[in-house]
Amino acid sequence: MSNESLNCSVAIALDFLGDSWSFLILRDFMVFGGTRRFEQLREGLGISRNVLTERLKTLLDQEIIRKQPVEEGGRRMLYKLSRKGWDLIPILAGMNQWCLRYRPDPINSAFEFIDAEYRKEIDVVTVRSQDGRVLGPPDIRVVPRNDAARGYFQKFATPGKTAVAET
């Protein structure tokens, strides 16, 4: 059973999330309300033109951002986070909180996610059941969704041991 045939959605998300420039660009969009120009990103992040161009291209290809001219018919471009890009917020907020909890050094605390209306930190990002119960690790299982994954699960489970989280 190869890595590839079990390729997980998450591994694919990491294609771009796992690149620290892509991440910083994405965060910059979120910090500044979803719209940035090339020069703002370049100057703000201290990133080279080439690297920025390349990372923006990936984010555009993934439809995580879109571009449009600053003025109609003009050559200068605005980049905007798409809905797909904004939908990464729970993931980034969860990462932010996880790091603040486990590595609370000052360099780790540059930005936080807040509730815009009440100006308060957001709640801890958790997993819930469909009826709204907060689920801790022992209440959650990761289960196969297709035959390849089911085969893997059956072949490599520890005999006599159910797959329940022990914390």
Add this chain to the structure above:
Amino acid sequence: MSNESLNCSVAIALDFLGDSWSFLILRDFMVFGGTRRFEQLREGLGISRNVLTERLKTLLDQEIIRKQPVEEGGRRMLYKLSRKGWDLIPILAGMNQWCLRYRPDPINSAFEFIDAEYRKEIDVVTVRSQDGRVLGPPDIRVVPRNDAARGYFQKFATPGKTAVAET
């Protein structure tokens, strides 16, 4: 303002999450209830001994997993996901859902996260306010938490534009 002085917690989390082997190892722990032996991981993932040893070392150094002998005094080792490791579940579940929503190809759907008691898919991982309201992108802001980040925020904000999500 350099990348480093704005170093974000999330970028640090990506040190290991961004590596696809580390991710697959982590997922394997979750699929199989948090406990794996070296040979199970190696055989299941089809990973070389060297690469597996190195990735496990990183995860041990990060205290995302712990190790203990299979039998007291024995040489064979068990690896167990720590609380810190289990606390990555909301992030991984969020990534999994994001990918299933936006790239629903079959290869993308190997595993899913379920509520162990009711055997149902978990709810969509969302951001909530501290009083429990679900917050969409326009209700969330990413704001500076320290002076360096505040300076960055002021210097690079688009004049006349408030930082509100437009979706």
